[in-house]
Amino acid sequence: MDNYLIKMEKINKIYGDKIKNHVIHDLDLEIRENSFVSIIGQSGSGKTTLLNLMGTLDTQTSGEIIIDGINTGNMSKKELAELRNKKIGFIFQFHYLLNEFTVLENVLIPYQISGNKINQKVKNKAKELLELVGLKNVINSNSNKISGGQQQRTAIARSLINDPPIILADEPTGNLDSDTTEGIYNLFRKIHKELNTTFVIITHDQHVAEKTDRIIELKDGRIESDIYTT
Amino acid sequence: MAFLSKIAFRFMKKGGGQTILIISAIAIGVAIQIFLGLLIQGLQDSLVNETIGDSSHISVSSKLENGSIQDYENITKQIQKSNSNNEIKVVNPVISKPSTLQFESVNKNIFIKGMPIDSGEKIYEFSQKLLEGKTPVDGEVILGDYYREKFGLKIGDEISIFIFEKFKTETLKISGFFKFGVQNINESWLITNLDTAQNLFETNSVTNIEMQVDKPLEVETVQSNLIESLSLDEQLKIVTWKELNADLLTALSSQSLSSILIQVFVIISVSLAIASVLIVSVLQKSREIGILKAMGIKNYQSSLIFVLEGLFLGVIGAIIGVVLGVGLILSFTTFAINADGTPVIPLTFNYGFILLSFTIAVSSALIASIIAGRKSSKLNPIEVIKNG
Numbered sequence: 001m002d003n004y005l006i007k008m009e010k011i012n013k014i015y016g017d018k019i020k021n022h023v024i025h026d027l028d029l030e031i032r033e034n035s036f037v038s039i040i041g042q043s044g045s046g047k048t049t050l051l052n053l054m055g056t057l058d059t060q061t062s063g064e065i066i067i068d069g070i071n072t073g074n075m076s077k078k079e080l081a082e083l084r085n086k087k088i089g090f091i092f093q094f095h096y097l098l099n100e101f102t103v104l105e106n107v108l109i110p111y112q113i114s115g116n117k118i119n120q121k122v123k124n125k126a127k128e129l130l131e132l133v134g135l136k137n138v139i140n141s142n143s144n145k146i147s148g149g150q151q152q153r154t155a156i157a158r159s160l161i162n163d164p165p166i167i168l169a170d171e172p173t174g175n176l177d178s179d180t181t182e183g184i185y186n187l188f189r190k191i192h193k194e195l196n197t198t199f200v201i202i203t204h205d206q207h208v209a210e211k212t213d214r215i216i217e218l219k220d221g222r223i224e225s226d227i228y229t230t
Numbered sequence: 231m232a233f234l235s236k237i238a239f240r241f242m243k244k245g246g247g248q249t250i251l252i253i254s255a256i257a258i259g260v261a262i263q264i265f266l267g268l269l270i271q272g273l274q275d276s277l278v279n280e281t282i283g284d285s286s287h288i289s290v291s292s293k294l295e296n297g298s299i300q301d302y303e304n305i306t307k308q309i310q311k312s313n314s315n316n317e318i319k320v321v322n323p324v325i326s327k328p329s330t331l332q333f334e335s336v337n338k339n340i341f342i343k344g345m346p347i348d349s350g351e352k353i354y355e356f357s358q359k360l361l362e363g364k365t366p367v368d369g370e371v372i373l374g375d376y377y378r379e380k381f382g383l384k385i386g387d388e389i390s391i392f393i394f395e396k397f398k399t400e401t402l403k404i405s406g407f408f409k410f411g412v413q414n415i416n417e418s419w420l421i422t423n424l425d426t427a428q429n430l431f432e433t434n435s436v437t438n439i440e441m442q443v444d445k446p447l448e449v450e451t452v453q454s455n456l457i458e459s460l461s462l463d464e465q466l467k468i469v470t471w472k473e474l475n476a477d478l479l480t481a482l483s484s485q486s487l488s489s490i491l492i493q494v495f496v497i498i499s500v501s502l503a504i505a506s507v508l509i510v511s512v513l514q515k516s517r518e519i520g521i522l523k524a525m526g527i528k529n530y531q532s533s534l535i536f537v538l539e540g541l542f543l544g545v546i547g548a549i550i551g552v553v554l555g556v557g558l559i560l561s562f563t564t565f566a567i568n569a570d571g572t573p574v575i576p577l578t579f580n581y582g583f584i585l586l587s588f589t590i591a592v593s594s595a596l597i598a599s600i601i602a603g604r605k606s607s608k609l610n611p612i613e614v615i616k617n618g
Contacts, residue, residue, distance in 0.1 A: 057524055057612045078528050085526025092615050096521035100240035110525045112233040158525075 004066070005165055005198050006031040006054055011063035013049055023049045024221040031200060033165065036192050038201045038209040041218035047202045048170055050218065054200065055088050055168045056080045068165055085114050089159025091169040095151040097143040103130065104139040107157045114162060122161070129157040133187055149180035156187065160195070169201045173208070185211055234531055238538035241515065252507045253547040259500035260551025260591045263493050265558045267583055270489040272575045274482050278446055281478055282471045284354050284410070286322070286440035287449050288456070293465050298435035305439060305460060312459035317444050317452050322349040323436040325427040330392040331420065332399070336381060340420050342391065344427020353442050356408060356421070363406025366422050370405035374416030378407045391420070393430055400430055446471065501594040504543065508536055508602035512609070519606055520614035533603030540599020544592040552588055
C-alpha cells in the first residue's frame, strides 16, 4: 500500500538570480506514513534546504511537493502557514522557546496559533505530553529557567500538541551533550511508537542515524544512498 | 487576537528597561504637549479676557451720520428672542457721544456713555471698578479716578457738560470715581444712566447695542446668527471685537502656530523613539518570530503582535503623560501666583485638548509600531532559524 505522507517529485532548488547556486537537483523522495527517517550528509549537501522544502518554509524552484495528499505548489502563504500548523511539527537545533512564557504555555502555542481557545482538555493533553518528555515537574517554570536538555524536550512537546502526522527535526541534538542526545532519541522512538508520528531527522551523527529505520544520504543536492535498516 | 495580545503583553513586560524607556518617552512627550498646550491656551484666554473681558464683544451700530438707532427697544427684544441657546450673555443699549466737560477753568473732550446701569454692570463691572461712591442715578455721573487725583474733584461736586449738537450746557453731579485698566477710559469716559444721557442729547434713540457673548473667540457665529435673525435695515451694521482687534488676533494666531509646531515636533520625535525601540525589539525577537511562523503564525499576525505592543505602550505612556501634564499645569497655577493669590496664568481646563493629545499619542505609537510590524511581517523564518 503506497501511503505517502511526503512526496517530492523532480525537485530543484536554485538560489540567486545572477550567480545561480543549484542546491537540490531533480530530487525524488517519498516518505511513508509512520516512518522514522534520518537524512545525513556533509554540510552544504542540501539537508536543511530539503527539510525546509518539506516543511513549506521554503519554496522549490521546480517540481512538486505533496504533503499528506495536498499539493503545496499553488498554496498561498496563508494556506501554507495553516498547513504547517496542522500537519508539521518542527524541532530545531535551538529550541526557540518564548522566554516570556512558562513551559506549559510554550507547549500550548501551536494550539493557540490555530485559533483555538485553551480549555482543560488541551491543558491536560499538554501536561501528558510534558509527562511523556519527562518534564512533569517543571511545567510552570519559566522556559528560560530550565536546562538546555529540558528546553529541547519542551520544544519536542510543543511540536506534538496539534497531533501533526509529521515531525521535522533539524539537528535536534546538535547543541546537547551525548547523554542528553541519547535520551532525546529514545524519546523520539517512544513518540513514534506511541503516537505513530512520522519523524524526519537531519543529523550529521552517524551513530544517531543508525538508530533510524531509513537513512537517506545527500551529496551535492542529490540522493547518494537510501538505505532501509529494518 | 487574545493570544497575540498575550504575546505582545509578555514581550512588553519582559522588555524591562526598554519598556520603561519607551513609556517614559511617550509620557514625557504627552506631558509636554498638554502642559504647553494648556499653558498657551490659558495665556491666550487671559489675554483675550484682559482685552475684551470688560468691553463689548459685538455691537449693533448705525451707519447714519448722526449714528442713532431709533427703534432700539424693538431690536433689543428681537436679539433676546433669537438668543435661544444663550450664546449672548448681556444686551446693553448705549448712547456714546462726544462732548466737553467743563469745571473751573478746565475744558476736556470726553465721551458720554449712557446705559442702563444694571446691564452695563454686567459688561463693565462698575461695582468692582468704583474706587469711591456709587453707580449713578438720574442726573448723576461717574468719572475716572484721574479727575480725583489730578483736579481734586469730589463726590457731590457738580460739573458742566457742553453738548455741541444742541449748543447747550447741562449740570451733572458726581456720584463716584472708577478706575479701569486702560488709562484712556479713565480720562475720557463719563458714565451715566440711559435716561440722563437721552435727556442730555434730547433723544429717544441710542448709538449702539452692545453685547457680550459666552464664547468670545467664536463671536462670528453669533454675528452671522444675528444678521440672519434680525431683519436689519440697511442703516444698521454688526461689528465684532475681532474686527476691531485685528493685531491682537494676528499675534494670537502666530502664537498658536508656534505652539502647534512645537507640539508636532514633540510628536514626531516621540514617534521616532517608539519606532526605533520597536524595530530593535523585532530584531531581538526575530528568532521567536521565526519559530512562530514555522509553527503556522501568519505574516499579518506576526506584525499585529508589534502593533498591539505599540498600542499598549502608547496607551500606558499616554495615561501617565496626561497625569504628569495635568499635574504640571496644576502645580504651575498653584505656585506661579500673583501677589493677590491669583495664578499668573489662569488655568483653562480644556478636556477636549487633553483627549486630543492622548489620541494623537496613541495613534502615533500605533503608526510607529506599524513600521516595526512590517519588518516582523517580512521576516523569513528560514533566515532566522539557522543552525549555529
